[in-house]
Amino acid sequence: MPHKVLRDHVNKWRFGPGAPLSDECIYVSPLDVRHVYVEDRGAAAPVFKRRHSGVVVAGDWDLSRAPLPETRAARVIHDHFVRGLSWAETGIVDYHLAIIAEKGVSEGLRTSRDVHARYETLDRVYEEALRTGRLRSQRELPEHFRREHGGIFVHVGRDGAALRSGGGRHRFAIARILKLARVPAQLGVIHPDAVRAGHLERLRRPL
Structure with missing residues (x-):
């Protein structure tokens, strides 16, 4: 720094x-x-x-x-929050798990628990932004x-x-x-x- x-x-x-x-x-x-x-x-x-x-x-x-x-992230977010698909149905869970199985890590995620925790966090981010009309800094x-x-x-x-x-x-x-x-x-x-x-x-x- x-x-x-x-x-x-x-x-x-x-x-x-x-x-x-x-x-x-x-x-x-x-x-x-x-x-x-x-x-x-x-x-x-x-x-x-x-x-x-x-x-x-x-x-x-x-x-x-x-x-x-249109990025993978944008497509997954749209499929989940607009189309109503579960995170698993969007394909993103299997995507990360396949990379973890091959390389040991995917975007900082190392376990199935890590993957599910990330997308549960995004659910909370979305719900808060929908309720408040803003993203927190x-x-x-x-x-x-x-x-x-x-x-x-x-x-x-x-x-x-x-x-x-x-x-x-x-x-x-x-x-x-x-x-x-x-x-x-x-x-x-x-x-x-x-x-x-x-x-x-x-x-x-x-x-």
Whole structure:
């Protein structure tokens, strides 16, 4: 984490008190997120991970985007909460168990109990979001670590567009199904033009 503290200081030196912060919480409209960041593992569109949160990156990386695809997570969430299928009927339980049998772990899950616990948790997330009309931020969760670390992960392009990039895919899918107005997200990398144009200030507002 020391490198993130240093990053915050450098950003403030470059952009002033309103500079981007590592792991900071921003707010996005799920239905307005229309693109995913496409990595090419080259200089034009590098691979960005959660550890790069708050890095200000110039260049044309943010133009490497594609329409938001239908992911496995989105399909499973839709099948369960909209079509009414059980988690087992969606095929996701067998999917994880097959990988666990072969490799010993699937997305951090190691046992059948782990698999069922994950999807029971998602049931609770959905029920709470349906009741309250919002998703809780990472700061409100028992496993909170730092700011919005671990939340729905998005990069911010020069035009202020939130570009999906893995992380929080189930919560993001739930938010879209429920058509939530704004949800908390973890800031990924951000284009300097977005900072200068005031897009970050807009994204910091919950409503």
